[in-house]
Amino acid sequence: MAEKVVYADQVPSWSIKWVAYAVKYGYTSGVDASVAPKVKFAPMQKMAATEFLVWLMNIGMGYKVGTNNSIDEARNAGIITLTQEIELRVKDALIRDDIAGILYGACKNGVCADGRTFIQSLIDAGFISEVAAIAAGFIEPEAEPEPEPEPDELEVVQVTTNNLKQLFVEFNLPLKDAGDESNYIIENDDAQAVIDEDSNFELSEDKKTVIITLTEAAAQQEVIDLTIRDIEAENGLWLDETTIEDIELKDTTLPKAVSASVVGQYTIKVVFSEPIMIPEEGDDPDQYFTVDDGDYLIEKVEKVNNDTEINITLFSSLEEGTVKVEAKPAIKDYAGFGITKTSFNIKVKEDKDGPVVVGYKNAKSTEVTLIFNEDIELLEDADADDEYSDDYLEMFYHTNKNNPASGLKVNGKELTIDFTDSKLPPGRAYIYIAEDAVQDLWGNTNARISYVVEVSKDTEPVTLLKVEQEDESSIILTFNKVLDEDTAEDIDNYTILDKNGKTVKDIIDDAVLGKDGKTVTITFTEELYGNYSIVVEHVEDLAGNVIKKTTKSFTMKDMTIPEDFDARIYNPGKKGQTLKVNFNDTMATDGRYSVLDLEKYEIVVGSGKSFNLSDIKGVTIKSVDNDRAVEIRIPSYEDAEKKKNPERYVDYYDFSDTADYVKGGVSYISEELIIARVADASGNKTASNLNYVDIALSGQFGLKNDKDAVALTDKNTITITLNDKITTYKSGDFEDAVYYYNEKTGKDVPVRVTRARHTVNSDGLSVITLTLSGWNSTEVSFDGKTLKVKVTNADSRNSYGETVYIPETTVVDKAAPEVVSVVFINSTTIKVILSEDIDSKTAAADSKNGFSVSGGSAQLTKAIVDGNEITLIGENLKNTTDVSYNQVFGLADAAGNVLKSFTITDVLD
Template sequence: MRNLKKILAVITVIAMLASMMVVPALAEGFKYENEAKVLNDLGLMAGYGLGDEVNRAQGIVFALKAAGKAAEVEAMTDEEAAQILDELVVDKDQVPAWAVKWVAYAVKNGFTSGVDASVAPKVKFAPLQSMTAAELLVWLMNIGMGYKVGTDVSVSEAVNAGIITLSQAMEFGPKTALIRDDVAGILFGAAKNGVNADGKKFIESLIEAGFVSEEAAIAAGLIEPKPAKLEVVGVSATNLKQLVVEFNMPIKKAGDKDNYSIETEDAQAKIDEETNFELQDDKKTVVITLTNAAAQQEVIDLKIKGIESESGLKLDETVIKDIELKDTTIPQAISAEVVGKYTIKVKFSEPIGEPPADGKDVDDFFSVDDGEYLIEKIEKFNNDTELNVTLYSALEEGTVTIEAKPAIKDYAGFGITKKTFTLDVVKDETAPVVVGYKDAKPTEVTLIFDEDIVLLEEPTTEEEVDGKTVMTYKGMEFLENFYHTNKNNTAYDLKASGKELTIKFEDDYKLPEGRAYIYIEKEVLQDLWENKNAKISYVVEVTLDTEPPVIEKIEQDGESAIKVTFSEDLDADTAENVENYTILKDGKEVEDIISGASLIESKVVKITFNDDLSGDYTLVAQKVEDKAGNAMSKTTVAFTMKDTTAPVVKGAKLYYADNAKKQTLKVTFSEAMAVSGAYSVLDLEKYALSFGSEKIFLDDWKNASIKAVDNNKAVEIKLPYDNAEAVEDGKQFALDVVGLTLEIARVADAAGNKMKEFKFDVLSIDEAGNVSIDKVELTAEDTVVVTFKDKLTTFKTTDFYRKSGSTIESALKDTSGDAIEIARIRHSVNKDGNSEVTLVLDEGFKTTVMAGGDWKFRILVNEEGEAESANVYGETIEIEEKDVEDKAAPVVKEVYFVDLDDSSLADSHTYKGKDMILVVFSEAIDDSTVRGDNKVSGFSVSGNKAELSEAYLLDEGIIVTVGTEDKTIAANTAVVLIGKNFNKYVDVSYNDSFGMADAASNKVKSFDRKDTLKVADTDYTPW
């Protein structure tokens, strides 16, 4: 505030000086008349009279008044003032009567030394003498801009401060008397370009003081209008380890790994938790010191988001493309100092890549007193720009030399120029103290000391603690010396590096929002002179996280999983809840595709799928929370799943071997194949048949042809012949699968994945037979699905079910061999191009339970003992008995509210204040899937102020009475819910992320039962 008052003082001085002789109109022909008009409009000058002079007496009066000294001046008595002039001012008789006190006060307090040094210690004030540029600039710079200059250097220093130009210095400097036109030029220069001693622009100080409005300064062209939007001006690289990000206005803080990410795949440059971000003094520039240096001339894209300006503007997500990291500058050792009893610190012009490296000789890098001191180790600090050289012997007081050698290299491999420093060794006896802090978050803070520090107990090993990797100490009680607020909130991890100490706290012991006190007990750390700390108490300001997490990227992980990276550390429960994720294909939900979600890193979720995915998809995520409990709103992010699996040949089969025109070889692959390009499956030259010692390449086969079938998952190769015997040139004949093998040169799938082998050798060929059954599954309580290994082009329902009067034949049999009645049969083709037959069971046969899992399936046959359904080659379905696999999840059959008030247990003290609901399933639940770590196991209740306190699997059979009817509930088929305020109108829900399942691992699906519950009575005592 004092500086602002001084600024106003100077402006008032100049304005008053300028108004001493007011001329009503702007004079003609003056150099700075336009500037004078601007200054008049801003109130920095009063009137024009640009040709008039000013004197020193006038100037000192107005200077002291504007500086707020008027009261002190007036408090002087006339006698005191006269005495000062008599004793100290040699030209007292020239001082006008109205200026006596002012000159006396200025002389008394050393504000003026006069114009003649030869009379010192007296003063020749020269009150009526004209003012020079040097004098005006001394007043302007010392009183208003924070400088301390004399008249001998004020002109040159004014050039350095931007007040006047070099040509103006040459113009004003020689003048013995300034006129108001000159004053206008100098003052306008100060307002336009002048910079105070503290680095702030002079005009900005005037605006802050309220002397000039920002709008008026902009209109006058003295400042540029502030940008309306926070933007990145540019990103550059000064070396391979650092990026410089420049913004168009001051920002609040540098940001961290959540605000910057490298978007270039396979970039050597790396940003992660270990990356350092430093906001420079101009508040517009951030220097990022990368965790991994870039390769020479590496080109990357940098994404920046979440940065906020000092004025509250937020940066739109920005990607700066094609940033070249290039280093052609030789690094330099720029300074050195003794920082400890055994340690010398050497500072460099850029980050150092060498030393040290394991196995390197430290003497290659430094020499201390020509090798008299032996070097123990070399450590990097401060973004690799400082090397601490630790010696085996303590440094002796006096001087020491250290030579930095060319073996020290930057990350581009350039060695430094050899440099020798001679240093004074002066023992430090002062304990380290905290001088600042940074990165104050709820779970950690970094304290900054005035010198390098080390902990008196260093960590020994890494351990996993609650999913985090932390360093452990010989005595974990050491951590109790570092805490916040009170001793209950101790640290769980510490890291000392140079002058910085990072203290981390568990989620349950977070720093409070706003002001927080950090405590460090005495003698738990020391500086490098072995001075131990006194007890430390330091106040930090913690900003609460209010921003929800966002998805930064999605990466494919194999063909059946993705890794989703969020912007910050996540809450595990919400991150691993599969209900918070949905997969869309072509805008429609892909049902039952997600099998699980796991938090594999603090902000990375791995989502696994039940099937391999290929193509374009969309992930919908919602309700995922960060550590502060901020939940993300519904977010959709597109991603692509690429086929990464090499194809294989599933088999080859020969058809129509006895038909000269139709003889066909079908080769089936594991997936859709490439039908063009160098690795196309349609090149006949890639196939060769071998029989005995003979081999024939199929492109040599006369009239051979090839085409892709089954959605490019197979090829049909037609191999016609003229007669059954081999012709004279051996290029066509009737094939016999006995001893016949096929070789295939390297081909690729549709995604471009090549077969691992360059060729498949000795692939046997099958002869035509039957269409195999892949699997038979009970998929729901009324549905059995039969999947084939080929497509049926002729389909007959009588192969599966026949009914004539009371006679029933069914391909499905229960454990007793009795027929399962089928109400409806449907045929379809699945995504693999194979047939699926869906059998809908008759109403009386619905079930999710197969006793012992022992249902059987066998195709019905005709009089010839064959099925009638067949594929395009006439192969009928195989006649082979198959087990029916249980893939049907348990379903809720009934939910009962047990009215304890009407039951025989109403008087039991164990029931007082408690209510019960029974959830009955279609089959037994595997008790190992009812989660013991959560007492409600995924169930919830709502309505009527209902409160759920416990849920468990009923492991015994009971009978409940509904009205007058008794119903038997088998053991392990019901879940008992215990709570308060239950009645028949309570809604009951279950979340399938808790994984309750039957013995075959079929998970119970989420449900929400909102209909009125049946009221039941029971003698069952659950407690």
């Protein structure tokens, strides 16, 4: 150091190493420039501002300044202010306050030569922490990022999936709950994926994603459209109905066995990375697992927790220590991918503590799901209908013992308690489970449980989700919530409109709430076909929420399987040979099941030999009678004789022209027609792949193949429906057609026909309406008289020249009872006299049976049905009292004909 420092002996011993370090790295030029390049120190001398700034800026801030410019550079570097500069230039020496001010300025505003702030260089060197620098006020804390504004609309962000059994629906806001099957609807009718009441809906931890476990898994790469509706966010916002289209369910990842643990004395749980399809219930468990190389025999395996876990139940109890579980590749996910063989060595340690509740979810007025700390099982087995005894259900209640559970369902650690019959109050509610009501899989039962849940007030509106046809006379309404039975089954809450928007009166016969509480079956008084709408109002859920008046359209289609075909051959073996097949239904004329496909027609000619009509050259087929029949032109020999050596079964075929047998007055030939499966226009396919049809000879046609083809429709009207259309009509053929058989005399007695009117119905068939004189009854049989019809030797013909023939046929009763008179008896009694007896099975005791009275203070107590007399009992009845009946109550005669609605406003007899 002596070589570089002048008067080195004057440097105090405690500072020698620091002086040497400063000289070596050029941090100081000393106090006398004349001795340069040596350095002169004056450790006991007062220090000027220029000297202190040289030390600070060169050593601490990376500058190269001298005493001649240190003050200027210090102000440029932000260490001192202009005011400080003026003060420091006139001071001979610094005092402690001056030094503190300079150091504070350096820390607060000073910038090093490398561009960093001086305080940051100290933080980077570890000399001071950022927290201390912030506390001292030298740096400002980083401003917290402004929270993104909360969305003002609830929206679906995306719908994703990584397997075929689950959908992940992500929202932009936390939700109140996950919802259920009424909130998520797969719009594709042909989708293999199914969401229904058996699906599971879980809310993620951040409450922004709903995990839907499907009831039926999707097909690989199946594409669906998902409609999401009536979902509420925690902040009260509701989702506008949203449809996410073209969601592809695809699984390309192998499932994995993730972990295993002992959860019971006889039970091991294996957890998987995704839902598992195989094993299925009843499968041999040894195909899928081995426990301790087979030393433990497996009794059964059971999937839980949305098929993501499998519980292995052993025949013998597990011993303490370690047990090896091997999961085999036969375990497969819903894409058919198997796991890789996986082994787990798990510890067995007996659990002596009973199960306890650690959480809950889906707390609604009608149910709550409690979450236990381990898998549980109930201590009573359910019956065949999954119901439990009242005594056992009383062990689960809320608030007090007057509110027992209605049902129970266990899924692993979760216990769902149904409180449909004793609803949970909104807000805080206490759930109680009596001691020894459940047990864990070690056999430890619970202590008495009391758990507080928060039940959100149910304000979700009732919504009609869809209308589906059940059959030709009923529809099924599906709602989003469990409904109040009284309002759901009140038929006055439903109105049917036709395609023009007009009310169809007295068409609803009944409304029945389904077992699930969310469906209502509406039954009509007659079959409907075509386009309609239903108006629903005043229907409530169990919380009293009322549906807004809703109108939803639906289409009623023919759902009856086509059957009972008939065939007739015209000009057999001659030119113009034609086979007509009547399907008695409007049939499909294109597609796979079209009746115009010639390959569907096979002729059996005897001894097992047959040929297909498509194999004969020149065969043609066309649809007739509004697609209810086909005409097949089949070349005969006469048609083909101009060909050189025409070949039978190739160029022609001659049908028999003589009867092989007679049935029901109709002659049939020996050949038989076989028709492969066809469908009607509504898509209903024949029940059988092969339909055998006898072939009749032409000559006559008659009644439609229907039990109601000849029917009495009121006391003086008969309708006759034929199986073809009359093109040449002679009314006289039917004027002598009606008679009755008198059992007393054994003779037929003519019934006069005053008018015989011919019309063609929508099916293209002739309908003859006969107006009678002298019968005057809504019954077809009374006092030993039975009404009949017969038509022979007729001149009325169809387009093929065939005449009408109707063998003796008993008329079917389709005439409803009619009101003959309404008689005022006294102030408490009015009698309604009908044209025939009412079937007592259609009436109820101590009931008004659909009757009502009005006018003045009249009141009806009951209506007593006795044969053709109905006695109305009430108060303040008068001969001016109005009497009404509503046919939906279904009073009917012995033939099932329902008494029509009526209102009598005239003065009573």
